[in-house]
Every structure is written in structure tokens, then in C-alpha cells.
Amino acid sequence: MRRIKFCAGHRLFQHGGKCEHFHGHNYVADFFVRGSVQDSVGRVMDFADLKARCKGWLDENWDHSFLVSDQDANAIAALKMVQPFRLFVLPYNPTAENMAKYLLEEVCPKILLGTGAEASRVRIWETEESYAEASID
Numbered sequence: 475m476r477r478i479k480f481c482a483g484h485r486l487f488q489h490g491g492k493c494e495h496f497h498g499h500n501y502v503a504d505f506f507v508r509g510s511v512q513d514s515v516g517r518v519m520d521f522a523d524l525k526a527r528c529k530g531w532l533d534e535n536w537d538h539s540f541l542v543s544d545q546d547a548n549a550i551a552a553l554k555m556v557q558p559f560r561l562f563v564l565p566y567n568p569t570a571e572n573m574a575k576y577l578l579e580e581v582c583p584k585i586l587l588g589t590g591a592e593a594s595r596v597r598i599w600e601t602e603e604s605y606a607e608a609s610i611d
Contacts, residue, residue, distance in 0.1 A: 475506045476524040480537040484568040487546040496540070496549070502599035503532065503577065504607075509591040519591040527585040541568035570598040570606035578608040 483498035505528045509518035539560035542549045553561050566572045574596045582593035595609040 475504050476521060476528055478503045478505070478525070478529045478532055480532045482536050482539055482541055484541040485546070485549055486567050486569060487543040487549070489567075499600050501536075501573075502605075503528070503574075504595075504597040504599070505577070505582070505593060506595040506597075506609075507586065507591040508594045509589075511590055519589055523589070524591075527589075531581055531585050535562055541573070543567045570600045570604070571608070574598045574606050574608040578610065 479500065479502050481498060481500050483496060485496045486493045488494070505524065507519055507524060512518055539562045540549075540553050541562050541564060542553070544563050544565055550561065550563065553559050564572065564576060566576075577598075578593055578596040582596065586592060592610075594611060595607055597605050597607040599605040
């Protein structure tokens with residue numbers, strides 16, 4: 475498992491509560507990987523390589539960005555009015571559950587390609603007391 479910290483803003487489209495407003499979090503993402511083969515050193519994957527791949531993607535795409543649903547035209551239009559802007563559009567609401575799902579199902583297969591490792595679980599901590607996770611188990 476490798477833990478990566480990042481900051482991002484979001485809002486939950488049609489939430490009906492205070493999370494429908496733009497706000498942000500200091501997120502923590504835990505990437506759990508597994509593999510059936512260990513290298514000559516005894517590793518499934520070097521922690522430094524795992525960090526570089528996961529943190530690299532998060533830094534490039536989500537860190538200091540606003541995450542919004544592709545159905546949230548109002549938020550997308552509002553964010554594009556601010557220059558410069560960083561926006562990442564998800565195919566669903568950017569809940570912690572959906573963020574973990576997106577990382578596990580869409581991002582990890584691409585960033586781990588060729589390593590012999592696969593992501594088995596991704597956990598997104600939205601606060602120190604709250605997390606959601608997605609797993610293939």
C-alpha cells in the first residue's frame with residue numbers, strides 16, 4: 475500500500491445538503507497493490523515506483539483541481555469562467571466512493587501497466603474520520 479496526499483475541491487451535484495456547494499478537502503488516497511510474482515529483491519513492486527506512478531497521476535489530474543460530475547453543467551460553466559482553472563470531469567458525482575472507484579477501475583490499470591502488479595483496493599480519506607473504498611475482491 476502506498477499513501478498519497480492531495481488537495482481538491484468538489485461539489486456533489488443534486489445532493490440537497492451543504493455538500494452541494496463548492497468546497498474542498500485535504501484528501502488521502504491509499505493504493506493497495508498485489509502481484510503473483512516477486513522480483514529478485516522480493517518485491518511485488520518498489521514503493522518508490524508505486525509512489526511515482528500514483529502521485530504523478532494525482533498531481534497531474536486531481537491535485538488543486540475541482541472534481542465535478544459530467545452531469546453538472548452549471549458547475550462546469552462556472553469553473554470555466556475563472557482563469558486559469560483546473561477541472562476534472564468525472565462520469566459520476568465526485569463522492570469519496572466514486573473517486574475510489576474511478577482510481578481503481580480507470581486509473582490504476584493504466585498507470586500500473588507493465589509492472590506485474592495490479593491494484594486490489596483504493597481507499598479515499600475525505601476527512602481524518604471518513605473514508606470510502608473500492609476493491610476488486
